[in-house]
Amino acid sequence: MPSLATAILTVRVDDAPARRANLDAALARLARMPAIGVLVVEQGSLPAPASARSAFAYNPGELRTGWGLNVGALAAGADILVFGDPDVLPPSTLDTAVAYAARGWALVKPTRGRIVVPAPEVARVRAMGREGAMVARSIAGEPEDDVLCGGWFVIRAATFARLGGFDERFPDGFERLALSWRVERLRVATLELDDEPAIRLAGAPRDDDGAARALQSSLDGLDDDALARLAQVQAQSGGRRDKYRPSPGSAGR
Amino acid sequence: MKIAANVLVAMATVDGRVAAEAVAMLVGAGDGDSAPRFAAAIDAERAPGRNALVSAFHADPAGTHLWLVDPDLVLPRDALRRLLAHGRDVVALPVALPGATVSGEPRFDLGPLVGEDGALFVHERASAAAMLLSRAAVDALVDDAKRDGRVYAADVPLVGSDGVAATAVHYECFRPQARDGAWLADDVPACAALRRAGFAIHVDATIVAHRRACAVG
Numbered sequence: 001m002p003s004l005a006t007a008i009l010t011v012r013v014d015d016a017p018a019r020r021a022n023l024d025a026a027l028a029r030l031a032r033m034p035a036i037g038v039l040v041v042e043q044g045s046l047p048a049p050a051s052a053r054s055a056f057a058y059n060p061g062e063l064r065t066g067w068g069l070n071v072g073a074l075a076a077g078a079d080i081l082v083f084g085d086p087d088v089l090p091p092s093t094l095d096t097a098v099a100y101a102a103r104g105w106a107l108v109k110p111t112r113g114r115i116v117v118p119a120p121e122v123a124r125v126r127a128m129g130r131e132g133a134m135v136a137r138s139i140a141g142e143p144e145d146d147v148l149c150g151g152w153f154v155i156r157a158a159t160f161a162r163l164g165g166f167d168e169r170f171p172d173g174f175e176r177l178a179l180s181w182r183v184e185r186l187r188v189a190t191l192e193l194d195d196e197p198a199i200r201l202a203g204a205p206r207d208d209d210g211a212a213r214a215l216q217s218s219l220d221g222l223d224d225d226a227l228a229r230l231a232q233v234q235a236q237s238g239g240r241r242d243k244y245r246p247s248p249g250s251a252g253r
Numbered sequence: 254m255k256i257a258a259n260v261l262v263a264m265a266t267v268d269g270r271v272a273a274e275a276v277a278m279l280v281g282a283g284d285g286d287s288a289p290r291f292a293a294a295i296d297a298e299r300a301p302g303r304n305a306l307v308s309a310f311h312a313d314p315a316g317t318h319l320w321l322v323d324p325d326l327v328l329p330r331d332a333l334r335r336l337l338a339h340g341r342d343v344v345a346l347p348v349a350l351p352g353a354t355v356s357g358e359p360r361f362d363l364g365p366l367v368g369e370d371g372a373l374f375v376h377e378r379a380s381a382a383a384m385l386l387s388r389a390a391v392d393a394l395v396d397d398a399k400r401d402g403r404v405y406a407a408d409v410p411l412v413g414s415d416g417v418a419a420t421a422v423h424y425e426c427f428r429p430q431a432r433d434g435a436w437l438a439d440d441v442p443a444c445a446a447l448r449r450a451g452f453a454i455h456v457d458a459t460i461v462a463h464r465r466a467c468a469v470g
Binding site (some may be wrong): 168169211215218222225226229230232233234235236237238240242243244247 | 347358359360361363365366367368369371372374376377456458459460461
């Protein structure tokens, strides 16, 4: 059965063992969703042996999630994109969300709220999948609010391009917050499935980064023309695989 | 916010005409005692005009920044203030090329994206249609031209504010050229020279510039 959509994840080849275990769990779960193909964008200075369809993108520095996902979006060449986070279990509603996108919804969030699994329970939840999540939920209590474009979500490629993709200036999960903000500003029709919460296997991204907050506040002052221009420029320039590869005349001033 | 800068707003025109919107933008660009000066060079080709402007700026040590702006460009009135506020040596804007992509989206005159710097993007190359250069960056361009012997005598008419005058000797900082079977616009080697000298090509993608066709002449 041909894939309706491509799921994109990005990791570093030297990620911590726990994160690799989370990635393996996510890939195993996605393998049971035939409507969804998978593309893993591996960041680093050397490619690692492929564990799924993968694309290598040179980046000797810190993980740049927004950039990696943009690289994957370009490489995927799919009409429907599924963006994921290896630290969040792919929800069982993901293929349903893809089906809604195939029927024309611009953006579909397969979950509502999130549960952060306590560290001592992570290995057990990871091994059990959704059933383990029920255990975690009984410990963690009610779901907390989640960012619209956090964790896993499904988006039509044309919509993603209109939004300018992930803002590569934002590090550490803030690229997802920035994209969520653009979805709201550009009034993208969004469907949220509320059958289950997202299950996060690692701590939530930092939410107190001063530089990212300042960048976010700089976006708040943009009028619609400026926001649209920013998105157009980013749609043209973003997702360049060789962005961080040194070239003659690299400069910093 | 007041910014201590002595800016020369420099337009390379093919016939001396400047869009009314560009004039309006200039009028609104200053903030009291830091009002920019203005110069327009008149030449049938853009590159010699830009070189005349660079040379005139270089000859006047009072100037802190050179802002190259095409005379048909319509910009927000606070564009200069926002560019200066970044405090970078080279900051350009995304300027759309003529025409559009198949999907109808504009295509911007920008080289590959190579990084980011706070709110700014860093590109391999950007258009000189709206590019702010610090004194250090202009000096680097001129030094590069001198090293290569790209120095020539020219008579390009130049009009501008008091104290802004044409020079007899010009530095060929902007030069279109063919290389490896491809034609390169005049800002390609200029940006390469800036990068070799250690200057990143920053781009503020939130300042919206439009071309106004009738002013090109």
